[in-house]
Amino acid sequence: MAQLECRNLTLGYEGKTVATGIDFSLNKGDYLFILGENGSGKSTLAKALLRLNQALAGEILFADGLKANRIGYLPQQTPSQKDFPASVKEIIRSGGLNRGGLFPFYSKEEKERAHTVMEQLELLPLENRCFRELSGGQQRKVLLARSLMATRELLLLDEPAAALDPHATAELYEIIRRLNQEQKITIIMISHDLEAAKKYADKILHIGKDSAFFGAAEDYFKGGTAHA
Amino acid sequence: MLEMLQQIGHILSYPFAVRALIVGILVALCASLLGVSLVLKRMSFIGDGLSHVAFGALAIATALKLSDEMLLVLPITVIAAILLLRGGKKAKIRGDASLALWAVGSLALGYLIINLFGNGGNVAGDVCTTLFGSTSILTLKTADLWICGIMAAVVLLLFFLFYRQIFAITFDEEFAAATGLHTQAYQLLIAAITAVVIVIAMNLVGSLLISALVIFPALAAMQVFKRFRDVMLCSALVGVGAAALGILISFAPTQAPIPMGATVVAVNLVIFLIFALIGKFKSLQIRKSHI
Ligand SMILES: Nc1ncnc2c1ncn2[C@@H]1O[C@H](COP(=O)(O)OP(=O)(O)OP(=O)(O)O)[C@@H](O)[C@H]1O
Numbered sequence: 023m024a025q026l027e028c029r030n031l032t033l034g035y036e037g038k039t040v041a042t043g044i045d046f047s048l049n050k051g052d053y054l055f056i057l058g059e060n061g062s063g064k065s066t067l068a069k070a071l072l073r074l075n076q077a078l079a080g081e082i083l084f085a086d087g088l089k090a091n092r093i094g095y096l097p098q099q100t101p102s103q104k105d106f107p108a109s110v111k112e113i114i115r116s117g118g119l120n121r122g123g124l125f126p127f128y129s130k131e132e133k134e135r136a137h138t139v140m141e142q143l144e145l146l147p148l149e150n151r152c153f154r155e156l157s158g159g160q161q162r163k164v165l166l167a168r169s170l171m172a173t174r175e176l177l178l179l180d181e182p183a184a185a186l187d188p189h190a191t192a193e194l195y196e197i198i199r200r201l202n203q204e205q206k207i208t209i210i211m212i213s214h215d216l217e218a219a220k221k222y223a224d225k226i227l228h229i230g231k232d233s234a235f236f237g238a239a240e241d242y243f244k245g246g247t248a249h250a
Numbered sequence: 251m252l253e254m255l256q257q258i259g260h261i262l263s264y265p266f267a268v269r270a271l272i273v274g275i276l277v278a279l280c281a282s283l284l285g286v287s288l289v290l291k292r293m294s295f296i297g298d299g300l301s302h303v304a305f306g307a308l309a310i311a312t313a314l315k316l317s318d319e320m321l322l323v324l325p326i327t328v329i330a331a332i333l334l335l336r337g338g339k340k341a342k343i344r345g346d347a348s349l350a351l352w353a354v355g356s357l358a359l360g361y362l363i364i365n366l367f368g369n370g371g372n373v374a375g376d377v378c379t380t381l382f383g384s385t386s387i388l389t390l391k392t393a394d395l396w397i398c399g400i401m402a403a404v405v406l407l408l409f410f411l412f413y414r415q416i417f418a419i420t421f422d423e424e425f426a427a428a429t430g431l432h433t434q435a436y437q438l439l440i441a442a443i444t445a446v447v448i449v450i451a452m453n454l455v456g457s458l459l460i461s462a463l464v465i466f467p468a469l470a471a472m473q474v475f476k477r478f479r480d481v482m483l484c485s486a487l488v489g490v491g492a493a494a495l496g497i498l499i500s501f502a503p504t505q506a507p508i509p510m511g512a513t514v515v516a517v518n519l520v521i522f523l524i525f526a527l528i529g530k531f532k533s534l535q536i537r538k539s540h541i
Pocket residue numbers: 035040058059060061062063064065066067098
């Protein structure tokens with residue numbers, strides 16, 4: 023049984039349709055790239071999976087113990103108010119709030135988990151730094167760590183590498199590949215980076231008015247430039 | 251100097267002075283805790299804006315010849331505050347603009363109503379009341395003390411129980427919603443409590459003082475601290491400290507009586523300037539250590 027399945031989704035805003043006929047399914051440990059041009063509805067799909075938006079039609083099914091609020095989400099836009107005072111540690115810990123717990127403080131386990139996540143992403147040297155004083159790449163990594171706090175099952179990353187330099191981009195993709203292979207975390211990666219898709223993806227979903235595709239990555243790239 | 255301290259100590263043996271001190275401290279505590287998120291939400295001037303809304307409501311109440319105007323003024327002001335604060339990320343008009351919209355709109359509407367339906371009355375006096383507080387802080391009753399105590403307890407409880415959620419939602423509402431937090435419910439809860447606090451405090455100490463109590467401690471804390479928890483704690487300490495100090499200073503025996511509200515604001519201003527200097531100094535040091 024698939025961990026996540028979308029059947030004939032229609033996406034849009036207030037009656038205005040953005041994308042139709044989106045069909046795909048993922049198993050645990052899959053690595054999916056979602057491709058498509060600007061405005062094709064990739065972020066809208068992400069928000070529908072997270073139940074932030076209502077899909078206009080179709081079904082989204084979760085199985086294998088996955089729930090919408092257990093998805094680790096990395097938004098396309100970094101929430102950055104210029105004067106917001108928050109340390110890296112505070113932000114990363116806040117990702118684990120979906121584990122519930124009515125006790126008003128973070129438990130010892132939560133703190134240790136945050137520590138482990140920071141260790142994995144090599145963020146420990148930054149843990150007490152102020153978020154707004156970090157570079158764009160460092161901020162993305164902190165937000166990736168926060169999304170990792172929210173999930174053990176599925177990471178949904180909306181253009182995590184946008185505006186990063188080649189070195190930082192490569193590093194980010196390596197971290198994500200490791201999480202996928204070592205912890206069997208399912209990855210949904212929204213991106214414009216065809217090279218990365220070729221290198222890392224098991225499956226590809228291409229959204230677009232006249233070039234919809236879902237299938238194995240080999241089949242997508244065998245078609246050559248047909249979809250790209 | 252010693253004599254002056256003795257004099258202040260002597261004044262504190264009068265219940266009215268103790269009541270002023272307690273109410274001042276409790277209002278400052280609530281305002282400085284709520285102030286951090288108000289400043290971050292671009293709502294620094296909410297106290298001032300709401301006093302204009304209260305004026306508009308007062309004009310309607312007068313035109314309707316209500317016996318107790320507060321029955322209309324309080325609910326309208328609280329509702330306005332909730333609508334202002336609840337907006338969150340989805341609001342089409344943000345912070346400062348929507349605040350100005352409400353303030354200017356109600357002022358004009360109120361003035362219009364008074365002129366159309368006005369029956370003379372003491373309009374100027376009523377306007378002053380909404381701006382500077384209806385009860386002078388020196389004539390507080392025991393009931394006011396109770397109201398303040400309950401208000402402070404509710405605010406403290408809110409921050410104690412939901413501190414993590416408040417942080418997550420203020421920092422990134424969308425992510426918080428994605429992880430299943432009921433962001434709308436929290437926003438509404440915070441907005442409602444903030445609204446009630448500001449409206450009550452406005453009546454006790456006046457909207458000018460409440461604006462200062464909201465803005466200064468939060469800004470002072472943000473000059474020095476970079477962590478949300480530290481900013482909250484520091485803001486509360488500064489707010490309480492400045493209020494206590496300001497009120498005590500205003501008890502000092504001088505030729506002319508020292509106005510209490512203005513003294514509290516002045517102390518806040520001085521503390522803010524000191525913190526701003528410390529902040530500058532700190533960032534210089536960090537830059538040096540990086541070279
Ligand atoms: N809040 C909104 N209200 C109305 N329409 C919206 C809203 N957000 C996005 N849209 C529209 O929906 C369409 C899809 O937007 P979406 O953000 O999903 O695109 P995308 O594929 O993520 O693009 P990009 O590659 O630029 O991130 C666009 O045409 C956009 O104008």
